[in-house]
Amino acid sequence: xxxxxxxxxxxxxxxxxxxxxxxxxxxxxxxxxxxxxxxxxxxxxxxxxxxxxxxxxxxxxxxxxxxxxxxxxxxxxxxxxxxxxxxxxxxxxxxxxxxxxxxxxxxxxxxxxxxxxxxxxxxxxxxxxxxxxxxxxxxxxxxxxxxxxxxxxxxxxxxxxxxxxxxxxxxxxxxxxxxxxxxxxxxxxxxxxxxxxxxxxxxxxxxxxxxxxxxxxxxxxxxxxxxxxxxxxxxxxxxxxxxxxxxxxxxxxxxxxxxxxxxxxxxxxxxxxxxxxxxxxxxxxxxxxxxxxxxxxxxxxxxxxxxxxxxxxxxxxxxxxxxxxxxxxxx
Numbered sequence: 192x193x194x195x196x197x198x199x200x201x202x203x204x205x206x207x208x209x210x211x212x213x214x215x216x217x218x219x220x221x222x223x224x225x226x227x228x229x230x231x232x233x234x235x236x237x238x239x240x241x242x243x244x245x246x247x248x249x250x251x252x253x254x255x256x257x258x259x260x261x262x263x264x265x266x267x268x269x270x271x272x273x274x275x276x277x278x279x280x281x282x283x284x285x286x287x288x289x290x291x292x293x294x295x296x297x298x299x300x301x302x303x304x305x306x307x308x309x310x311x312x313x314x315x316x317x318x319x320x321x322x323x324x325x326x327x328x329x330x331x332x333x334x335x336x337x338x339x340x341x342x343x344x345x346x347x348x349x350x351x352x353x354x355x356x357x358x359x360x361x362x363x364x365x366x367x368x369x370x371x372x373x374x375x376x377x378x379x380x381x382x383x384x385x386x387x388x389x390x391x392x393x394x395x396x397x398x399x400x401x402x403x404x405x406x407x408x409x410x411x412x413x414x415x416x417x418x419x420x421x422x423x424x425x426x427x428x429x430x431x432x433x434x435x436x437x438x439x440x441x442x443x444x445x446x447x448x449x450x451x452x453x454x455x456x457x458x459x460x461x462x463x464x465x466x467x468x469x470x471x472x473x474x475x476x477x478x479x480x481x482x483x484x485x486x487x488x489x490x491x492x493x494x495x496x497x498x499x500x501x502x503x504x505x506x507x508x509x510x511x512x513x514x515x516x517x518x519x520x521x522x
Contacts (some may be wrong), residue, residue, distance in 0.1 A: 193229075194227070194228055194229045195227070195228050195229070195334035195335060196229050196230075196231065196331055196332055196333045196334045196335075196377075197222060197223075197228035197229070197230045197231070197333070197335050197336070197337065197381070198230070198231040198232075198233075198327070198328055198331055198333040198335075198336055199219055199222075199223075199230075199231075199232055199233075199262075199336060200232070200233040200234070200235040200238070200275065200327055200358070201219075201232075201234065201235060201256060201405065202234075202235045202236075202238050202239040202242070203234050203235070203236055203239050203243075203252035203255070203256040204239050204242050204243060204252065205252065205399055206255065206259075206406060206407070206408075207259055207401065207406070207407040208397055208404035208405055208406050208407055209389060209395070209397070209404075209405050209406075209407055209443070209472075209476075210389035210391070210397030210398070210404065212263075212407050213332070213389050213443050214339075214388070214389060215337075215339065215383065216260075216407075217263070218337065218383050219311075219337060220260065220263050220264050220265050222337055222381075223265050223266070223269065223270040223504050224264060224265065224266050224269055224270070226269075226337070228334075229271075229354055230269065230271065231270070231271045231273075231331050231333075231385065231504060232260070232265065232270050232271065232272050232273075233272075233273050233274065233278075233327065233504070234253055234256050234257060234272075234273070234274045234497075235275050235327070236249065236274055236275050236276045237275050237276055237281070237282065237323065238275070238316075238320060238324070239252070240316060241314065241317050241320065242315045242341060252288050253274060254490060254493060254494070255388045255492050257272065257496070258409070258483060258486050258487050258490075258493055259407070259483065259496055260272070260488050261493065262408070262479055262482045262483035262486055263479065267500060271500045271503045271504055272496055272497060272500040273497055273500030273501040273504045274495065274497055274501060275327065275358070276496070277498075277501035277504075277505070278501060278504050278505050278508050279491060279507070280326075280330055280508035280509060280511070280512040281323065281326050281327055281330065281508070282323065282326070282329060283510075283512060284326035284329070284512060284515060285319075285322050285323040285325075285326040287515060287519065288322045288325060288326060288352050288356065289319070289322055290421045291352070291355055291356060291359060292322055292352060292355075292480040293409045296351075297318055297319065297321060297322070300318075300320070300321050300344065300348070301341075301344055301471075302317060302320060303317065303318055313392075321344075321345070321348040322352065324345055324348065324349065325348055325349040325353070327512075328345075328346070328349040328378050329349055329353050329375045329376075329378070330507070330508040330511050330512070331504075331507055331511070332376045332377065332507075332511070333376070333378045333509065334376065334378060335378065335379050335380070335381040336378055336379075336380055337351075337380075337381040337383055338381070338382065338383065339382070339383055340382055342380075343380050343382065345380075346379070346380040347380075348377055349378055350377045350378060351412075353375035353376070353377055353378075353380070354374060354377065356374065356515075357372075357373040357374060357375055360374070360518045360519055361373050361374055361518060365396065374511075374514055374515055374518055384493065389439075389440070389443065390436050390439045390440060391403025391404060392404075392405070392417055392418075392421045392422065392436070393436075394421050394422050394424075394435070394436045404417070404446070405417040405418070405440075405472070405477065407476070408476065408479060408480045408483050409476055409480070410480070411473050411477075412509060414469055414472050414473050414476065415469050418437075418440075418465050418468050418469045418472060419465055419469075421434075421436050421437055421440070421465065422436055423436065423437060423465075424436070430434045433454050433458065434461050434464060437461070437464050437465060437468055438440065438450070438464075440468060440472075441464075441467075441468050441471065441504075444455050444468075444471045444472065444475050445471060453467055478494035
């Protein structure tokens with residue numbers, strides 16, 4: 192039996208922090224490198240155009256994101272790593288889907304409703320992004336898409352669009368009639384149940400928008416500055432005089448059993464506990480940082496990995512697009 196297809200994409204919109212890593216990136220890399228799936232991982236640069244409209248910044252962000260994932264251990268021989276913009280079938284299929292998707296349907300999307308609630312001027316890319324995302328997913332006969340619980344709607348949109356296309360152009364119905372004629376497989380969300388909600392240095396969820404992050408590949412100096420700025424309080428485990436934010440971040444790196452002695456011995460000594468966190472954080476980040484530095488020395492090799500991935504992705508995507516063109520009558 193052939194392996195199931197797993198697909199995920201990440202927008203190149205900035206450098207990752209440890210919240211990104213423990214919240215999703217680690218799980219993605221583990222899934223990509225597992226032998227359970229044929230994996231496709233794409234850099235969603237066209238989606239990122241909704242946020243970044245500067246060529247130099249976009250180019251650097253794309254390269255940085257590829258280097259980041261390679262440094263975290265993504266194996267380009269196991270997973271197909273490519274740029275969305277290098278596979279033109281993504282945007283071509285998106286237009287085909289546009290002709291069967293209605294505006295009221297797209298107005299249900301979380302991103303659109305959030306922008307509307309904030310009275311933002313909404314561009315067509317933001318409004319239409321679920322359609323491009325459906326094309327991203329459906330081109331590869333994707334079986335599963337790893338997402339957090341709050342991103343399940345992305346996969347639901349892809350399923351709905353696939354079902355509508357299969358019905359209109361193939362006569363395939365939800366009850367199984369003409370199922371053998373359906374062009375698109377219906378993907379399933381793979382909900383990452385164990386994702387961590389990582390607190391930032393101010394106690395809120397770690398986010399670049401809050402300026403409360405610790406960069407994933409931070410230097411020792413950056414780690415020290417960030418950790419020493421963590422807001423402390425005594426509301427830690429069962430209000431036992433333990434600094435809650437420091438402890439919550441420390442739990443990402445060590446088990447509760449390992450931390451018990453440290454925090455009991457240094458109860459009330461916030462500086463000592465922060466210094467211990469600095470040591471553990473640097474011990475965790477240092478090998479990742481060093482590996483990233485080595486990979487970044489040969490940016491051309493990274494570009495070649497992306498080109499190779501694009502060739503492999505195009506081989507699959509072009510076949511699917513040809514099948515689509517045939518059933519809509521343009522081939």
